[in-house]
Amino acid sequence: MPLLTAEEQQTIADLVALRAVGYSLPGAFYTNDAVYRAEIARIWQRDWLFVGHTCEIPSPGDYLTFAVEADSLIIIRGDDGQINALWNVCRHRGTQICDQAQGRVGRLVCPYHQWTYGRDGSLLSCRGMQEDVDEGELGLLRAPVREVEGFIYISLCDDPPDFTGAAETIGPLARPQGFDRAKVAKIVDYEVAANWKIVWENNRECYHCNVNHPQYIKANFDHFNADDTSERIQARIDQAVARSEEKWAAAGLAVSHRRSGMTEFPCIGPEGWYAANRTPLVEGYVSETMEGRQAAPLMGDYTDADVGTLRIRTLPNMWHHASCDHAVTTRLLPGGRQRTLVRVTWLVDEKAVEGRDYRLEEIMPFWQLTSEQDWQLCEQAHKGVSSSHYVPGPYSAYKEYNVDAFVRWCLYRLNSGEQGAESRE
């Protein structure tokens, strides 16, 4: 049966047409159930989704499970060291095979009737079945999976978009951070009572930073914009860039964002969903910690703490800030029209020992505070846009160009639905 009725298709097309350029989205984009299902079908079930880091599954048999609504995958390292993304659905009667968030297994055994699969998903045994069952046809279904410098992506779509551009953009910038030699220091999961787009809109501007994120604005320049970048501030930015470029050129790093305001992201078009850049911190800050001090051993190839921050973002579900000594990944998953599941992961060098080389209370607060301040704003934003008397308001041309860009990206993707691909049994 179709995921969206003809009437719902029309509703969405009407809504997309209704949106005025430079203004926030009409309320139905956040509250209408058909819009949400269209987003699941046309964005979340088509795009590349960030899952986690390769350092979470270092050895053959290590696995993570990953779920978007009712769709669960097993992300498991195979005997050949490659990562497999397997649908977490037994080929016998459909039972979910792994119900743990992570673990290590020799083989994947369905708890129901013990159908047994290899780490690559191939069916090894289905004792009790008749002889004419074709075991070769009954391996676990595979999902597309890609790895780029320790970031694992999967797609729920059997025919996903090209990943090449993303790999070529993220790879070189991420390589010096040494994500292949990292480890997880801490994972915190949040349930935010707001639509997933509201969480992204929050991420795509620093207009709200000055009052809401006092710790963030001490370390970063990106809350300044065209309207409030004085000559004095631009001089500070230029100085930080010059200082960084000198050092980083020697270290093979590159500064890729050197203006006030945020780097532009996302863009319309097939390559508009990813971006990465290296950005200097404010003079005196070498890490996104509360006081700006290094709080853990240098990661990767770094030989000097002054490497600014590496920033990566991929739609629809990941952004990342890495300092010289730790890295922070934020992963989003939709949990209904008015609920977003957020996981924030802190990484450090794999050899660093908690208590000896770093303390969680030094590496966590900067992004934990920033995150939690944002979730509260998102929840209050969601409440407001649900009102019958919410009317779209104007974006700041100085500070919200990226929110506008994100909204345009969403509308572009919502319009890209092909009816055929959206039917489920």
Next chain:
Amino acid sequence: MPLLTAEEQQTIADLVALRAVGYSLPGAFYTNDAVYRAEIARIWQRDWLFVGHTCEIPSPGDYLTFAVEADSLIIIRGDDGQINALWNVCRHRGTQICDQAQGRVGRLVCPYHQWTYGRDGSLLSCRGMQEDVDEGELGLLRAPVREVEGFIYISLCDDPPDFTGAAETIGPLARPQGFDRAKVAKIVDYEVAANWKIVWENNRECYHCNVNHPQYIKANFDHFNADDTSERIQARIDQAVARSEEKWAAAGLAVSHRRSGMTEFPCIGPEGWYAANRTPLVEGYVSETMEGRQAAPLMGDYTDADVGTLRIRTLPNMWHHASCDHAVTTRLLPGGRQRTLVRVTWLVDEKAVEGRDYRLEEIMPFWQLTSEQDWQLCEQAHKGVSSSHYVPGPYSAYKEYNVDAFVRWCLYRLNSGEQGAESRE
């Protein structure tokens, strides 16, 4: 998109036609989602809704928030002493501005990007926006608001019904109670697992009082009706009326209900949604307290405790009983097909001091018991009408004429939908 599909419109019209005069409503009126949405659109989003008492926001900057489903308003006293009803939705990106139930503010500042509004909703500052933004157009949206003798009403509809008749009916009767010199002694909030109409149907008859409200029937005559009003009882009523009229005439008060049974309410038609009357209590009772004794200082202009009870009711969401010494307001809000949010507020004279002049355990139990007994009955009634084998039954002609009147009022209002007014983006 339309709130109700053509099919749903027809369903409602069919249901309205189905109801037999003198019989309770078909079950779908309580369980069908389209009916509920029609009630929200045609009743709750069109009518005057009681919010609270002016004594809850005595000074400029004092505010209450008030919400019907996702629609939140800020009810705030302005610098000019007038009460403003402002939609609780920032004109920038729609964030809910106030998330507290009440408070006092100098200006209304959106927590997200600090857009700042005056107590009258006008936009005072939107720092960070481009110069061509028209601040004069971006004040908080205003909702219609009326005050009558301390009772605050708003409408979620920009073009609400006339309020004049209600003000002229309620005003003179309420004035001696001195609601402008009252204070809140206690607020209790309830969540009742029943449709809002079931709560009103319960309120509109005293057929259930004899067994369920032993305290209520000791103080009041209105549980007697045509079928059980003996000569002896009518003589008691006549005596109470005569006694009251003599005193009250001298005090400028008026008896407006002097029969057994409840006063008739509501009526079909544009003025049928409000009523007020003064009614004698049973001999020996001067207040709706457990023993009938005065339990707090006299309120308002009263110089004698024997003033009977002042009763006010306005559809769809308020009824009120005031005695000489305290007053009790019950406010309903819909919380889904099978949930009603009820707030009961006890008022006393503003100079009365708790512990010295009154004790909550003396002024509260009479209506707290009555309320809680009723909520339990409502919940059990809701369960029953949800059954596939519930069939509408006959109303008592003696005791449930007001339930029948309420049901007729609802059907009249459900039929008054104009499709144009019901579309939301």
Next chain:
Amino acid sequence: MPLLTAEEQQTIADLVALRAVGYSLPGAFYTNDAVYRAEIARIWQRDWLFVGHTCEIPSPGDYLTFAVEADSLIIIRGDDGQINALWNVCRHRGTQICDQAQGRVGRLVCPYHQWTYGRDGSLLSCRGMQEDVDEGELGLLRAPVREVEGFIYISLCDDPPDFTGAAETIGPLARPQGFDRAKVAKIVDYEVAANWKIVWENNRECYHCNVNHPQYIKANFDHFNADDTSERIQARIDQAVARSEEKWAAAGLAVSHRRSGMTEFPCIGPEGWYAANRTPLVEGYVSETMEGRQAAPLMGDYTDADVGTLRIRTLPNMWHHASCDHAVTTRLLPGGRQRTLVRVTWLVDEKAVEGRDYRLEEIMPFWQLTSEQDWQLCEQAHKGVSSSHYVPGPYSAYKEYNVDAFVRWCLYRLNSGEQGAESRE
């Protein structure tokens, strides 16, 4: 209004046509709301449903309440000793009369306005109503009810299927167990996060038993099937059957299942919904207890512990295993697409005294473990079939013929909908 739109009817017909013989059901059968509503209308609101045991309401006035979704019934023993099934809905304004799970009453009095009904549902009093109310027409609505050897069945349908065949099949086999002289030793209620059909599918095969139910397979032969029944095992079964037949013939009992594997159930057709049989236990086991020992006094007519197990099952909501000394009934009720309410009831002889004649920790664990192991499997199965990438898989011809039979029965019933019977007001 119709329970299912024309579009939904078509969806269901398409789904039924989609199912491949010998393969598990397409996922929509477990997750689609229209399918669930069709099952309620065409199965649960038409068939005979097991309620409980007569020993739970031994005396006039004893009652149980029983609910399928919003439909509640009072199952009450009348003054004539007969069991009445009365809709738990007052004929006045529809209030639910009994809100307790069980109890004893002289008369059924609606708490709202005290309309009073006899134990047979006839209206005895409706004080306060006008004289022309026809009390004879206002008795509680009656539902069909049947009793067979202590098992109580009702139907939510006023014109239910014939019960004769079920009574004739179950009666003679159940009689020696003495359910009319039993008592409830324990009731445990479960809420299982799985569709009700998944719970039945689990019950209809023992393919999952070997690993998941170590205690069960020690006592029973039915986990063996065509593919793994060796000569040695068949010899053990034959020996057990021979031993039993000799004894049971003398006792008037009959062995009705003497092969490996499960007895075949259900079947398509009007008589396919019930079955009963007596089956030998493994040598050394005389009761389904952990060690196989008798753990309570012999029930009913039994004079020897070696009576195997009596097994009864009726679709859509009951299965039963009785040993010589205790009996265990499992009752299902649907609680939404992904929720099943399960009640497991342990019965012993009415004269047995807990602590003296039996201990719960001896009679309960065998079926409590089996049940709880199964609920966990069912929940994991439900998660998997909800995935967009679940595809129906092949049933084992040796071990899952009854799952296939159950699925065929469901499709047969889903196809039997007559539109006329499904409209509700």
